[in-house]
Amino acid sequence: MLKDFPLRELNWFKTGGNAEYFSEPQTVEDAQSDLAFAKKEGLSVNVLGEGANTLVSDSGCKGLVLHPANKELSLNQSSEGIVLEAGCGAIMQDVIDYALNNSALGLEEFAGLPGTVGGAAFINAHFFEFFLADFLLSAKVISFDGSLIEVDKDWFEYGYDVSRLHREKWLVWSVKFLLKPGNEFETAFAKGRAYEIIRQRSRRYPKERTCGSFFRNFLPEEAGGKVPSVAYYLDKVGVKGTLSCGQAVVSRKHANMLETKEGATSADVVGLAREMQKLVYKNFNLVPVPECRFLGFPSFPLYTKDTIDG
Numbered sequence: 335m336l337k338d339f340p341l342r343e344l345n346w347f348k349t350g351g352n353a354e355y356f357s358e359p360q361t362v363e364d365a366q367s368d369l370a371f372a373k374k375e376g377l378s379v380n381v382l383g384e385g386a387n388t389l390v391s392d393s394g395c396k397g398l399v400l401h402p403a404n405k406e407l408s409l410n411q412s413s414e415g416i417v418l419e420a421g422c423g424a425i426m427q428d429v430i431d432y433a434l435n436n437s438a439l440g441l442e443e444f445a446g447l448p449g450t451v452g453g454a455a456f457i458n459a460h461f462f463e464f465f466l467a468d469f470l471l472s473a474k475v476i477s478f479d480g481s482l483i484e485v486d487k488d489w490f491e492y493g494y495d496v497s498r499l500h501r502e503k504w505l506v507w508s509v510k511f512l513l514k515p516g517n518e519f520e521t522a523f524a525k526g527r528a529y530e531i532i533r534q535r536s537r538r539y540p541k542e543r544t545c546g547s548f549f550r551n552f553l554p555e556e557a558g559g560k561v562p563s564v565a566y567y568l569d570k571v572g573v574k575g576t577l578s579c580g581q582a583v584v585s586r587k588h589a590n591m592l593e594t595k596e597g598a599t600s601a602d603v604v605g606l607a608r609e610m611q612k613l614v615y616k617n618f619n620l621v622p623v624p625e626c627r628f629l630g631f632p633s634f635p636l637y638t639k640d641t642i643d644g
């Protein structure tokens with residue numbers, strides 16, 4: 335257990351303060367002992383993966399931040415297909431490479447997706463029509479009381495950018511994916527597809543100091559029959575490559591991606607995101623909702639439908 339640990343290098347924006355307590359559990363027992371410590375000391379607990387979808391408050395994060403180090407990967411054949419189990423701290427691209435090198439197909443649709451297995455399971459990571467839930471069979475999860483249970487996909491209550499983990503605190507410890515066995519030709523094709531997806535991503539998206547799409551698309555009930563793509567509205571208001579706040583700027587490549595420059599603060603990112611919300615609201619009467627998660631902020635730092643007029 336470490337105290338006053340800097341989180342700046344552990345998130346993609348490279349901003350934010352320190353964690354009051356910080357630990358990198360490698361085993362279930364390590365995680366249970368960390369959670370017991372937090373309970374005894376009355377500390378709040380938060381989980382951080384690769385920080386590819388997280389903005390850390392400039393004043394840091396009170397309580398304990400868990401940065402799981404379980405990166406184990408294993409494969410088993412089943413009557414349904416190949417079952418790949420991945421530790422929550424494993425980097426998604428490493429899991430995809432491991433799967434493809436063992437002729438286990440499916441996850442290549444997420445090639446180039448930054449972040450860990452835990453982060454992807456949290457948000458039901460998606461790329462075009464593919465969602466992580468399409469491949470997730472079951473998972474081992476640890477309650478913040480320390481009990482380990484195995485749950486199936488339905489337990490997660492997955493939707494677009496949402497899961498049960500958005501309302502209940504659980505540590506995803508490992509995930510089992512059900513993948514399709516490929517022959518030599520199919521595996522070579524899948525490897526080529528992964529390569530092509532990564533190439534496309536690097537052309538269309540910034541590669542560092544961003545969290546990818548900052549706002550999620552509007553749900554049908556929010557859009558009220560209008561276009562659901564939030565980038566559509568952000569493009570229309572003309573923020574791409576121009577709008578900035580301090581050292582945070584809207585990417586030149588994508589109107590829904592924010593980037594930080596050297597010296598940026600998380601307050602710069604928040605200021606820019608709020609300005610983007612105001613512009614979309616003023617012009618289209620819609621309030622963008624962040625996909626990005628906030629760590630250590632005393633309250634939700636952006637506008638909501640209820641606060642944007644204030």
Ligand SMILES: Cc1cc2nc3c(=O)[nH]c(=O)nc-3n(C[C@H](O)[C@H](O)[C@H](O)COP(=O)(O)OP(=O)(O)OC[C@H]3O[C@@H](n4cnc5c(N)ncnc54)[C@H](O)[C@@H]3O)c2cc1C
Pocket residue numbers: 346380381382383384385386387388402422423447448449450451452453454455456457458459460461499504505506507539540541542544545546547627
């Ligand atoms: C350039 C770029 C492109 C991107 N493109 C896409 C894309 O195409 N599709 C997409 O869906 N996302 C995309 N993202 C967002 C990001 O890749 C995903 O959200 C990813 O799943 C985040 O993983 P992470 O480990 O970094 O999570 P973090 O940012 O560390 O955490 C995100 C959330 O997950 C929770 N969490 C993390 N690990 C666990 C765990 N073990 N147990 C419980 N909760 C956990 C955290 O508490 C937090 O609430 C992109 C990001 C970048 C930077």
